[in-house]
Amino acid sequence: MPKTFTAQDFTARMARATETAAQAGLSGLVITPGPDLLYLTGYRPVAITERLTALVLTPGRPPTMIVPRLERPDAEGAPGAAALTLTDWTDGTDPYAAAGRLLDPNGRYGISDSSWAMHLLGLQEALPASSYRPLTRALPMLRAVKDADELERLAAAGAAADDAFRAILQVAFAGRRENEVAADLARLLTQYGHSQVDFTVVGSGPNGANPHHEAGERVIQPGDTVVLDFGGLKDGYGSDTTRTVHVGPDIPDEVRTVHEVVRRAQQQAFEAVRPGVACQEIDRVARAVITEAGYGDYFIHRTGHGIGLTTHEPPYMVEGEEQVLVPGMCFSIEPGIYLPGRFGVRIEDIVTVTENAGRRFNNTPHALATVS
């Protein structure tokens, strides 16, 4: 078991967030339930609903969280509660007027990306001269650099996903539906310690050419190429890995060729990881390999995304992202080639940035494995 984050950890995180906000020229931060609030306070309300909960961080003032009155006992029990001033609002009163009293009427705030539009509109109406920026644009690095405990959890989540991949190679593919293999993957992730399964993509044959296909009723055939992309949360931190396998030993030349292009793209992008390199450079390296091989039009997504308390977060490995890599960042490298109506290939590892290179949290072989 990794150590439990303490009120001291949350105090330090809130102090750093507040300081970074001030440096970025913001009046403060408005943090609503979801990964930001979990990161800063350890608090996860029973549900994310139409009732406003918001942590307000303001330089020079104590962190204050406004919660619905009936959820106050839950908030008081949060791991970071000792570091917070709590205030509440009651059903039938205006939560935005109450939250507005914690804000500078002319202030510029960063607000959690996934805050409900309804809440943002409520604040904009209560304080018409205030302004807001999405937190990942205002402070993209807030959760991007992981500390030692977080890295330990991410490594453990990656190792558990690897165990699930090794085990799935032993199950029957041919003659079973994609969603049966997906259920096996979910069971294996849970068996190896995941508390939450976020996705279990099983894209067989032509379905593999749809990068976001999950798993359906299609019966897997001998000769299919199958994309397996799976992950979730273990001890609160994410896993996300993809391997492409082939059903049966007779691998067509084109599948071998495409797989080898993707493998080289993933490897070269990985080798480009080091502090100071721009995120977009990782995308460019992978894309160049695929484009030079003539498949550029079939690599239809960015190369990667950050991972931590969620399985999709900054930094993004995408053209236009000039943020440079910093030790402790963790993200996916997942180039793919998708041939519509035919098959797809993707290879994905989670990688962290060390002092001088990249280190993989997924370590199963990249060679095209065969299944039965």
Added chain:
Amino acid sequence: MPKTFTAQDFTARMARATETAAQAGLSGLVITPGPDLLYLTGYRPVAITERLTALVLTPGRPPTMIVPRLERPDAEGAPGAAALTLTDWTDGTDPYAAAGRLLDPNGRYGISDSSWAMHLLGLQEALPASSYRPLTRALPMLRAVKDADELERLAAAGAAADDAFRAILQVAFAGRRENEVAADLARLLTQYGHSQVDFTVVGSGPNGANPHHEAGERVIQPGDTVVLDFGGLKDGYGSDTTRTVHVGPDIPDEVRTVHEVVRRAQQQAFEAVRPGVACQEIDRVARAVITEAGYGDYFIHRTGHGIGLTTHEPPYMVEGEEQVLVPGMCFSIEPGIYLPGRFGVRIEDIVTVTENAGRRFNNTPHALATVS
């Protein structure tokens, strides 16, 4: 099995939504993934993420949905896809500029309550003269009046939750942890046909006085009063019911008294349900019973919320809500009394509005049941 909603159903819903928006003086609607999009198109993306997906409804123009390019095949497979024009955007390009081309630069739009703030801010930046209102404030009744198929599903979900309650009365309470009984409830909801369990509150003794307590490590004691509040989705529609039980036959007078007050409050509020009555009136009726009995300070939440594709939606039975009841609306009536540090009592049924009264979807007895 209830019937499957068809492209025709979705076309009709989108037409009605567009017409209602125009009547409300809006230029159109911006609908993002979640219950609104599911209701209007049947489309549920694999995940709700930082990548913008938005349905734009504009009077006089065909419904258009913008999706990330890599999710386009999924969107094309949505039940309502035949009624939609699809357009897409690619990683590394600006989705808000692309979505903005579907909007009137000076338009007033309703936007899904749970749209990410990041997306709303992106649209506000792309079209500074456009303005937005939360959908449940702009068109609170969009999903509030259920059609016959929806009512059938809600009735079936309620009946399944009732079956789960009858079964839970047979399990042992004393000596077991709250979260063990909660796991029983989750298993029973699933056994009786729920595909998703949203909450299983088991609030024993003092924990029952926290209305949003879920279930914890506390070992249930003989003599405890226990609040059981549970629900989820069956065939896509919600259940939500609460009963308060007592462990062992020796019920203290005060528990009997408080329970009887809550029972009368729930019954009188139910009897007040008929078309034309304001939502706030349902709250007032329940609150008056509790206040007259001297417990007004201990009823610390609104009396109810709508239910449908979600377990919390308009109409809300709360002071200040002047919307009148309309046949086909479905909502909870759930008064409670919470005595801090001691115990709580809540009774909750889902109710629908008929032509001349209310009809319950939960029909287990309100009398204080005892468990062992």
